[in-house]
Amino acid sequence: MSIQSERTERTKEYCNDRFGMFIHWGLYAIPADNEWIRSRNKLSIEDYQPYFDTFDPVNYDPKKWARLAKKAGMRYAVLTTKHHDGFCLFDSKYTEYKATNTPAGRDLVREYVDAFRAEGIKVGFYYSLLDWHHPDYPAYNDMHHPMRGNDAYKHQTGEHFERYVEYMHNQVRELLTNYGKIDIMWFDFSYGDMTAEKWRATEMVKMARELQPHIIIDNRMGGDITSAEPEFYSGDFASPEQMIPAWGVRDVFGNPVPWETCITLNNHWGYSAKDMNYKSAKNVINMLMECVSKGGNLLLNVGPDAKGNIPDKSIEILTEVGVWMRLNSEAVYGCGIADIPKHDWGRITKSDDALYLYIQDTCCENIALYDCPYKAKGAVLLADGSYISMEEPWNAHSYKANGKKPLFMETPEFRNLNGNANVIKIYLDKE
Ligand code: GLC
Numbered sequence: 519m520s521i522q523s524e525r526t527e528r529t530k531e532y533c534n535d536r537f538g539m540f541i542h543w544g545l546y547a548i549p550a551d552n553e554w555i556r557s558r559n560k561l562s563i564e565d566y567q568p569y570f571d572t573f574d575p576v577n578y579d580p581k582k583w584a585r586l587a588k589k590a591g592m593r594y595a596v597l598t599t600k601h602h603d604g605f606c607l608f609d610s611k612y613t614e615y616k617a618t619n620t621p622a623g624r625d626l627v628r629e630y631v632d633a634f635r636a637e638g639i640k641v642g643f644y645y646s647l648l649d650w651h652h653p654d655y656p657a658y659n660d661m662h663h664p665m666r667g668n669d670a671y672k673h674q675t676g677e678h679f680e681r682y683v684e685y686m687h688n689q690v691r692e693l694l695t696n697y698g699k700i701d702i703m704w705f706d707f708s709y710g711d712m713t714a715e716k717w718r719a720t721e722m723v724k725m726a727r728e729l730q731p732h733i734i735i736d737n738r739m740g741g742d743i744t745s746a747e748p749e750f751y752s753g754d755f756a757s758p759e760q761m762i763p764a765w766g767v768r769d770v771f772g773n774p775v776p777w778e779t780c781i782t783l784n785n786h787w788g789y790s791a792k793d794m795n796y797k798s799a800k801n802v803i804n805m806l807m808e809c810v811s812k813g814g815n816l817l818l819n820v821g822p823d824a825k826g827n828i829p830d831k832s833i834e835i836l837t838e839v840g841v842w843m844r845l846n847s848e849a850v851y852g853c854g855i856a857d858i859p860k861h862d863w864g865r866i867t868k869s870d871d872a873l874y875l876y877i878q879d880t881c882c883e884n885i886a887l888y889d890c891p892y893k894a895k896g897a898v899l900l901a902d903g904s905y906i907s908m909e910e911p912w913n914a915h916s917y918k919a920n921g922k923k924p925l926f927m928e929t930p931e932f933r934n935l936n937g938n939a940n941v942i943k944i945y946l947d948k949e
Pocket of ligand 1: 542553707780787
């Protein structure tokens with residue numbers, strides 16, 4: 519089997535799930551001002567130490583997080599087990615820089631895995647390839663390291679980088695051995711010549727697949743997932759960030775490549791006390807439907823605070839998204855590209871036997887669906903199953919485009935069932 523068809527096989531369920539929760543949580547929740555704070559402010563390990571000494575998430579209850587994800591309709595989650603600062607939420611035997619040694623005093627990853635599993639949500643691990651704590655990671659000459667260009671770190675240029683890579687492999691082995699079944703491994707990220715075999719990527723992917731045969735891996739260890747012959751380590755899905763690719767993601771042959779965009783709820787990944795610039799529920803639903811209509815997933819981020827609480831505003835938005843999902847998730851799960859051009863009123867997704875018209879902007883009593891290669895049997899409002907008339911407006915025949923006859927859907931009875939957009943389900947005639 520080619521790498522591409524293996525990838526398609528492996529990602530089937532993941533691509534059906536469509537909606538996941540990204541969780542950025544670590545020591546950086548304490549300064550509450552971006553997970554890059556060490557790099558931005560050029561903080562040394564010592565400068566950062568107070569956050570280690572006071573990391574005391576007394577309200578950490580991942581069951582609450584998992585219930586929220588479930589309520590929002592999210593089917594998988596990805597937690598930062600280690601971010602660029604090198605701090606581990608898990609009890610690794612290869613470092614002392616871990617939650618176990620803070621006031622938290624325990625393995626926080628274990629509780630996350632158990633809680634999300636219990637809700638039937640798939641479990642993913644984010645693991646940073648960068649590490650600003652490990653002494654063998656290049657510092658002085660690295661473009662991102664907090665101690666870049668700092669003369670006191672002139673000696674730290676990655677001379678023994680292989681020791682760091684060994685450390686990283688050991689930790690990934692721990693993560694994929696000690697926590698039962700893991701569904702997703704999310705490496706972050708490659709840059710410049712810090713890519714691919716620099717991380718011993720082939721070996722890493724081999725190990726991951728040996729330990730967890732079903733695991734889905736992102737594409738940030740390097741390589742080109744869209745090329746004619748993708749590298750073994752080029753991953754199972756593309757991972758655009760803070761954007762939705764205009765045409766989805768396709769390979770050089772034009773075939774769809776699994777992808778997932780990760781997007782923040784406000785403008786930060788880690789908890790930010792000042793950032794109240796949140797997206798609305800409607801905005802989130804729009805993004806989700808845009809992703810699905812282009813054959814992609816949405817990994818939506820929350821940044822719990824230092825005590826372990828997901829911010830109230832995030833809870834409010836996700837709860838509202840959940841209300842919409844309860845009525846409309848059929849247009850999301852197991853759906854993808856419909857091969858119909860984008861329409862002014864919204865987005866179209868398709869399952870094996872139905873089309874879903876996501877009416878983002880209604881304009882008047884009828885909407886038209888044109889260039890539809892399928893035959894329709896009938897239409898209903900997805901939220902409550904009520905009938906949608908497909909009768910042509912009386913003089914519509916005078917206004918055909920290129921002689922082509924669109925399908926019409928009568929929309930005046932749209933109920934504002936949840937304050938957010940409606941979906942029309944069209945049953946397809948498969949004969
Ligand atoms: C970037 C950032 C990082 C964040 C990630 C999420 O790579 O470095 O802070 O975790 O994107 O995709």
